[in-house]
Every structure is written in structure tokens, then in C-alpha cells.
Amino acid sequence: MLVMLNDFYKAIQENKSIDLVYIDFARAFDSVPINRILYKLKSIGISGKIYMFIKNFLENRTFRVKIEDTLSDSFSTLSGVPQGSVLGPLLFLIFINDLPKYLPESINIKIYADDVKLYIEHKNDFETEILSEALSCIERWSVINGIDISLEKCVVLYIGKNNNKRKYRLLGKQMSEVDSVRDLGIIIDSSLSFSQHYEKIIKNAYFLTHQIFRLIKTKDINKLVFCYKTYVRPCLEYATEVWNPSKVETSHQIERVQKFFTRIALKICSVTPRNYEERLKLCKLKKLTERRCISDLCxxxxxxxxxxHLKPDKFFTFAKRNLRRKYLLQNRGYSFKTKNNFFIRVINIWNKLPREVIECANHKKFRILANCVDFGL
Structure with a gap:
């Protein structure tokens, strides 16, 4: 998603618009024809005992329907990969992996399991014709592979102030336009502001915090902190690399959740009221702002x-012939249009890291050392 958003920010900086299409396949994991999976396994060179093992794993499966105490007759399963199995997701990936080959080369496609999105950057209506052609190719691929498209769940998101919002058709019908869409758990809106996402996670975090105080009957502050770290903080920190806010006020709104938790937790545990910094030390917590910064750096x-699997020089420009240390990044220029772009946002804070942190041996050690750095946030 970081790569996709980087494309969007670059396009906006060049005064281009983006048409983003989300494709949904009906009951994707359940409706995949077994014979097509087996065909694609052979096409990528899987044969012999491994092929026979997977074939036996998929075929000769039966199911029965139970209503109260009554069981139906047994039925054979002709489609679908067993959900909950280790092989299931992998087999679906093999099934869908050839989809990009059916599309025009200039179209952008991102696939994560059964989540498929296509997008095109454009300055005129003529360039959007490629996306329209790609949708026809998607239809053709779905017919060949025996999987249905769920038209009512396929939508278009238009990004860019001067976007002419061309109408796209799929399966002979006009696709629905949306102002925002939930993409892998993150709400993306047409202005790339993430405002709806912030609102949702803050509201959910407050709800979970109140639930902890209502349901967990304890005066042990360590237990309350454990519950907060288990249920609330992950809600506020999922994929922060994508949406880490540039606005100070938004950061404050997110931080207030942790301020609220620590204040009430101390009150419940009959601890003398303290300021936020002291509460963090007592609870052994870091500011959420600092934790998002660490996530960006990692x-x-x-x-x-x-x-x-991505080439770093495609996203970062390294300073030339710097003898002081490796991996010094060259500033690409900060502007209002790119302020939320991960690959722009991290440059200044990365370059402030001590040499021994940047040049450490592995990711685990890097995180430990980065946590010891005072960023002054």
C-alpha cells in the first residue's frame, strides 16, 4: 500500500488525477474451480508427488448441512480451497497470480489475496481508456477461470481536484462511485487525508478503553496496562506507516486516548495524580507519537x-560520496502535496539517527537502538 500511495502522491504533485477501481470476486475462496487450480499448478511446474498430494487434498472432499439435529446427505465439493488450512491461501494465490498477464502493460494492479485494485494516473480522458480496457480484460479472465465478479461490491474512487470522473462499466453496468473505501483495514478517501480513518480508530479506542475499565475489576495498574497494550493500542497503531498524521492536532487527538487511559487507570488504582510524562514512566509506556516514529524508521x-522485494533506490535518493556514514538520504523536497508521503516524511528523522543505529546488523537490533534515541517529540 505504501508503494501505491507513493504513486498517488507523485501523480498529484505532477497535477495528475487518479482513477482507482476495486474489484471484488464473489465468495472468492469458496468458488475457485478445483480443476483450474490443478491446471495452474501444472503450468508453473508442480508435478509428481507434490501435485498428487495437493490433488488429493482438494478432491474427494464432501460436506453435509446440519439444521438443529438433522443432517443432510453428503455432497461432493467441486470448488473452493479449504479455509483455515495452511495450503488454502497459497493455492488461491497461485490461482490468481496470472491475472496481471491479461491486463494492458501500462495499467497498475495491486493484489493481496482476493483484494484486487487497478489504477491509472492521467491528465486527460484519453489516458483513462486503458483502465476501461483493463476492466474488460478482468471480465474475460473471470469467465476463463470460472469465478464470478461481485458487481455490487466493485467501486471507483476518484482522486485529484481536476478529476473528470469518467464513468466505467463492468459486466455491462456502470460502476458505483465512492468518496472513501476500506482497503486492508485502512479507510482511504478521495483527498488522501485519512480523516475518516482517524475518526474511526479514535472512537473505537475510546470504546475499548471504557470496556476495560468497566469489565476488568482490579486495582493492579500493571494488569490494566497489559489490557490496554493488548486491546487498545493495536487499534491505534495498525499500519501507522501508511497514515501517520502530519497535522499536530490529529496527533494530539490520538495521543489523548492514551492520556485518558493513564489518568483513569491511576485514579482506579488510588495512585496520586501525576502529569502525563510521569504517568508514562509509571506505566512503562512511550508516547504514541514516538512509537509511530519508530515504526516509520523500522x-x-x-x-x-x-x-x-522492492528496490530502495526506486523510493529513496542516497547522498553521494558521504564518508561519514552509509545510507544518508537526500531530501527530495517537502511540499503540502507530499507531506503525508511515507518516503518523504521519514527522510529528516532518518538522517538524524546516530551512525551506530543505522549501520547495526539486523532489524531487531535496529528497533532496540532506535527506541533508545530521544527524538524530542
């Missing part, structure tokens, strides 16, 4: 040191 470390 992801940057993975990019730069080759721990992802």
Missing part, C-alpha cells in the same frame, strides 16, 4: 537494507 530500515 520500515525505512527494511526498505534500505533490502528486507523487502
Amino acid at each position: 520500515m525505512t530500515y527494511k526498505f534500505i537494507t533490502g528486507h523487502t
Whole structure:
């Protein structure tokens, strides 16, 4: 998703618009034809005992329906990968992996399991014709592979102030336009502000915090902190690399959740009221702002040191002939249009890291050392 958003920010900086289409396949994991999976296994060179094992794993499965105490007759399963199994997701990935080959080369496609999205950056209506062509190719692929498209769940998100909002058709019908969409748990809106996402996670975090205080009857502050770290904080920190806010007020709104928790937790445990900094020390917590900064840096470390399948020089520009240390990043220019872009946002804070942190041996050690750095946030 970071790569996709980087494309969006670059396009906006170049005064381009983006048309983003989300494709949904009906009951994707349940409706995959077994014979197509087996065909694709052979096409990628899987044969012999491994092929026979997977074939036996998929075929000769039966199911029965139970209503109260009554069981139906047994039925054979002709489609679907067993959900909950280790092989299931892998087999579906093999099934859908050839989809990009059916599309025009200039179309952008991102696939995560059964989540498929296509997008095109454009300055005129002529360039959007490629996306329309790609949708026809998606239809053709779905027919060939025996899987249905769920049209009512397929939507278009238009990004860019000057977007002409071309209407797209799929399965002979006009696709629905939306102002925001939930993508892998993150709400993306047409202005890339993430405002709806912030509102949702803050509201959910407060709800969970109140539930902890209502249901957990204890005066042990360590137990309350454990519940907070288990249920509330993950809600506020899922995929922060994608949406880490640039606005100070938004950061304060998110931080207030932790301020509220620590204040009430001390009150419940009959601890003398303290300021926020002292409460954090007592609860052994870090500011959420600092934790998001650490997450940004850890992801940057993975990019730069080759721990992802992506080439770092495609996203970062390294300072030339710097003898002081390796991996010094060159500032690409900060602007209002790019302020939320991960690959721009992290440059200044990354370059402030001590040499021994940046050049440490592995990701685990990097996180430990980065946690010891005072960022002054």
C-alpha cells in the first residue's frame, strides 16, 4: 500500500488525477474451480508427488448441512480451497497470480489475496481508456477461470481536484462511485487525508478503553496496562506507516486516548495524580507519537537494507560520496502535496539517527537502538 500511495502522491504533485477501481470476486475462496487450480499448478511446474498430494487434498472432499439435529446427505465439493488450512491461501494465490498477464502493460494492479485494485494516473480522458480496457480484460479472465465478479461490491474512487470522473462499466453496468473505501483495514478517501480513518480508530479506542475499565475489576495498574497494550493500542497503531498524521492536532487527538487511559487507570488504582510524562514512566509506556516514529524508521530500515522485494533506490535518493556514514538520504523536497508521503516524511528523522543505529546488523537490533534515541517529540 505504501508503494501505491507513493504513486498517488507523485501523480498529484505532477497535477495528475487518479482513477482507482476495486474489484471484488464473489465468495472468492469458496468458488475457485478445483480443476483450474490443478491446471495452474501444472503450468508453473508442480508435478509428481507434490501435485498428487495437493490433488488429493482438494478432491474427494464432501460436506453435509446440519439444521438443529438433522443432517443432510453428503455432497461432493467441486470448488473452493479449504479455509483455515495452511495450503488454502497459497493455492488461491497461485490461482490468481496470472491475472496481471491479461491486463494492458501500462495499467497498475495491486493484489493481496482476493483484494484486487487497478489504477491509472492521467491528465486527460484519453489516458483513462486503458483502465476501461483493463476492466474488460478482468471480465474475460473471470469467465476463463470460472469465478464470478461481485458487481455490487466493485467501486471507483476518484482522486485529484481536476478529476473528470469518467464513468466505467463492468459486466455491462456502470460502476458505483465512492468518496472513501476500506482497503486492508485502512479507510482511504478521495483527498488522501485519512480523516475518516482517524475518526474511526479514535472512537473505537475510546470504546475499548471504557470496556476495560468497566469489565476488568482490579486495582493492579500493571494488569490494566497489559489490557490496554493488548486491546487498545493495536487499534491505534495498525499500519501507522501508511497514515501517520502530519497535522499536530490529529496527533494530539490520538495521543489523548492514551492520556485518558493513564489518568483513569491511576485514579482506579488510588495512585496520586501525576502529569502525563510521569504517568508514562509509571506505566512503562512511550508516547504514541514516538512509537509511530519508530515504526516509520523500522520500515525505512527494511526498505534500505533490502528486507523487502522492492528496490530502495526506486523510493529513496542516497547522498553521494558521504564518508561519514552509509545510507544518508537526500531530501527530495517537502511540499503540502507530499507531506503525508511515507518516503518523504521519514527522510529528516532518518538522517538524524546516530551512525551506530543505522549501520547495526539486523532489524531487531535496529528497533532496540532506535527506541533508545530521544527524538524530542
